[in-house]
Amino acid sequence: MERSRRRSLLWLLAALVLFGLGALLARGCTGPEEAARRPPPPLPRHLRPAEARRMEQRQTLPPSAFPDRSRPRDPLLTALSAPDAGTALVFEANALRNSPVGQLLLDCLEASRPRADGGASPLESIRELGVDPLQDVDRVAVGDEGMVISGDFSRARWEAAFGGSAPTPYGAQGQLYRVPTADGGSGPVVAAWGGQLLVVADDEASAQATVDRVEGRRPLGQVLRDDQAYGDVYGVLQGDRLAGLFGPADGPLGGEVRDVAKSVELHLDATRDVGLVANVRGDDPARLTDLGKALGGALVAARARAVASGHADDAELLEYARVVPGHDSFSLEMAVPYEVLRARLAHCGRESGPDAGR
Amino acid sequence: MAADLLREAGARKWFLGLAVAITLLLLALLGGLRLEVVDGALAATRLFGKALFTPIRAADIALRPVFIAASYLIFYGGMAFGLIACSDFAPALLSPGRIEHLLALPVRRWELLAGTFLGVLLLGLLGATYGAGGLLVILGFKTGVWTWHPLLAAALAAVGFATVYAGMLAAAVFVRSAAVSAAVGALLLVSGILAGNRRALLTTMSEGPGQLVFAAWTRVMPPLSTLAETAADVAAGSPVAVGQVGTVVGECALFTAGALAVAVWRFEQRDF
Numbered sequence: 001m002e003r004s005r006r007r008s009l010l011w012l013l014a015a016l017v018l019f020g021l022g023a024l025l026a027r028g029c030t031g032p033e034e035a036a037r038r039p040p041p042p043l044p045r046h047l048r049p050a051e052a053r054r055m056e057q058r059q060t061l062p063p064s065a066f067p068d069r070s071r072p073r074d075p076l077l078t079a080l081s082a083p084d085a086g087t088a089l090v091f092e093a094n095a096l097r098n099s100p101v102g103q104l105l106l107d108c109l110e111a112s113r114p115r116a117d118g119g120a121s122p123l124e125s126i127r128e129l130g131v132d133p134l135q136d137v138d139r140v141a142v143g144d145e146g147m148v149i150s151g152d153f154s155r156a157r158w159e160a161a162f163g164g165s166a167p168t169p170y171g172a173q174g175q176l177y178r179v180p181t182a183d184g185g186s187g188p189v190v191a192a193w194g195g196q197l198l199v200v201a202d203d204e205a206s207a208q209a210t211v212d213r214v215e216g217r218r219p220l221g222q223v224l225r226d227d228q229a230y231g232d233v234y235g236v237l238q239g240d241r242l243a244g245l246f247g248p249a250d251g252p253l254g255g256e257v258r259d260v261a262k263s264v265e266l267h268l269d270a271t272r273d274v275g276l277v278a279n280v281r282g283d284d285p286a287r288l289t290d291l292g293k294a295l296g297g298a299l300v301a302a303r304a305r306a307v308a309s310g311h312a313d314d315a316e317l318l319e320y321a322r323v324v325p326g327h328d329s330f331s332l333e334m335a336v337p338y339e340v341l342r343a344r345l346a347h348c349g350r351e352s353g354p355d356a357g358r
Numbered sequence: 359m360a361a362d363l364l365r366e367a368g369a370r371k372w373f374l375g376l377a378v379a380i381t382l383l384l385l386a387l388l389g390g391l392r393l394e395v396v397d398g399a400l401a402a403t404r405l406f407g408k409a410l411f412t413p414i415r416a417a418d419i420a421l422r423p424v425f426i427a428a429s430y431l432i433f434y435g436g437m438a439f440g441l442i443a444c445s446d447f448a449p450a451l452l453s454p455g456r457i458e459h460l461l462a463l464p465v466r467r468w469e470l471l472a473g474t475f476l477g478v479l480l481l482g483l484l485g486a487t488y489g490a491g492g493l494l495v496i497l498g499f500k501t502g503v504w505t506w507h508p509l510l511a512a513a514l515a516a517v518g519f520a521t522v523y524a525g526m527l528a529a530a531v532f533v534r535s536a537a538v539s540a541a542v543g544a545l546l547l548v549s550g551i552l553a554g555n556r557r558a559l560l561t562t563m564s565e566g567p568g569q570l571v572f573a574a575w576t577r578v579m580p581p582l583s584t585l586a587e588t589a590a591d592v593a594a595g596s597p598v599a600v601g602q603v604g605t606v607v608g609e610c611a612l613f614t615a616g617a618l619a620v621a622v623w624r625f626e627q628r629d630f
């Protein structure tokens with residue numbers, strides 16, 4: 001009797017082992033997409049302590065000769081804050097350059113650069129002007145009135161950089177350069193301010209207005225608040241600039257985004273993995289909710305289609321993409337692990353190098 | 359035991375009906391498929407150097423959709439029929455009077471179950487081979503394309519049915535009911551379809567207990583839909599990695615063996 005029971009238990013044990021082996025076999029053939037399930041990369045959803053410290057360190061008082069010295073400000077964000085500004089996008093160039101992903105991209109650029117001519121790289125040409133783009137540039141920002149670059153430009157030789165244009169002093173610490181075009185016409189106007197800001201504007205009035213804001217002579221708008229300055233790329237797109245991003249070629253979903261979304265606040269973190277959060281706001285909560293659901297559904301469907309059709313690379317890019325609904329907004333979240341980017345950029349530039357085709 | 363089961367199947371009108379249905383379907387294909395288009399195009403090429411009215415394609419490529427459709431029909435159609443027709447084999451085996459007689463024979467208990475399973479496996483293989491073989495003979499005569507791929511696909515369909523029947527057999531040993539056996543078979547079929555698409559389905563689920571349960575369940579279940587797709591690829595002569603076929607068949611075989619082991623474990627414990 002005891003022997004019979006032991007024998008029957010052996011059958012049960014065999015069944016468990018066989019089911020387990022089957023599950024293991026299933027795991028083995030599901031591929032890297034599922035086998036290597038990683039914890040989700042961190043996403044930039046709010047101002048973190050290190051970024052708050054960074055923000056405080058960047059705040060300075062306007063020059064003492066001007067009246068509005070009520071509180072310290074970040075000169076770059078101030079430069080972008082025209083009263084009617086609708087767009088501001090800031091790239092933390094130094095942080096990006098020193099991130100693992102930034103290093104990958106630099107390696108990629110270096111590998112892609114043609115070496116056959118033996119000439120100096122564009123970086124070398126800029127270094128000869130007293131500015132090392134990889135060391136001296138801190139942030140690059142794009143606004144409605146042009147571009148603003150912050151960093152250490154104390155050694156820069158701007159006159160040589162801007163075609164020998166003689167500077168015109170403006171304000172307490174500003175120097176305006178009128179950059180001629182190749183055919184001798186009037187090009188953009190560049191304002192260098194205090195050895196730490198460079199403003200590139202379409203015309204002199206815009207350049208002067210930017211310097212005025214930095215030195216406290218003009219009222220400010222609030223396109224991007226200090227507490228929104230987190231991540232390695234951050235900014236706000238709204239109004240015509242946002243609508244202009246979508247055209248007929250983007251299909252019905254693009255048209256709906258253009259009509260419904262009134263502002264998009266972007267934050268991208270590249271500390272190690274790359275994470276993106278886009279907070280979308282609009283005036284019509286019902287349509288905004290529908291838009292969020294449509295986007296979320298499209299992302300899930302795209303990933304499912306990529307998985308089903310064997311496009312593992314595309315599926316990896318969409319693995320952490322989702323839409324998080326809010327009260328009067330929704331957040332589009334995406335993340336790409338560093339390992340995925342590294343694998344994608346592993347062969348970058350090789351096809352254009354001298355060994356191509358060997 | 360397997361031979362007994364085949365004799366029993368032969369005596370049933372269910373299986374006579376299946377044989378008639380397959381034959382009628384093959385005859386319909388024989389008369390209905392407009393394969394003269396292929397023949398005509400080939401003849402025109404021989405005569406005039408080019409096709410007259412239609413762009414010509416290789417006959418085996420033109421026939422791929424037919425082989426794929428036939429493969430899916432044999433796989434899922436055969437499985438649906440088998441779920442119903444074979445659901446009372448095991449309950450009949452365990453019926454009072456018969457089981458005592460069988461246990462009195464000089465065979466071990468596990469051999470009784472293995473014989474029943476092998477009989478059903480042979481039955482499934484015969485049905486699938488008859489359908490696929492008839493199709494390829496008809497197409498072979500009409501187009502000159504002779505291929506053994508549909509037979510291999512039929513064998514894969516038999517593997518799929520055997521996997522489901524192993525679960526049905528185990529269920530019947532626990533509860534002697536044809537309805538329960540068929541219900542378990544249907545559950546396994548649905549689970550197998552889900553298991554074959556688990557990766558795509560998991561992407562549509564948010565993280566949580568539901569996703570964990572689904573992931574665990576579909577990991578143990580045999581990937582029947584993947585096996586059906588592989589069979590269709592094989593039937594169409596599409597390139598299929600041997601490793602992929604081996605993995606899918608291996609998963610089904612391991613599940614089958616596991617289910618049979620559960621059935622034997624329970625059968626050994628029961629008093630009749």
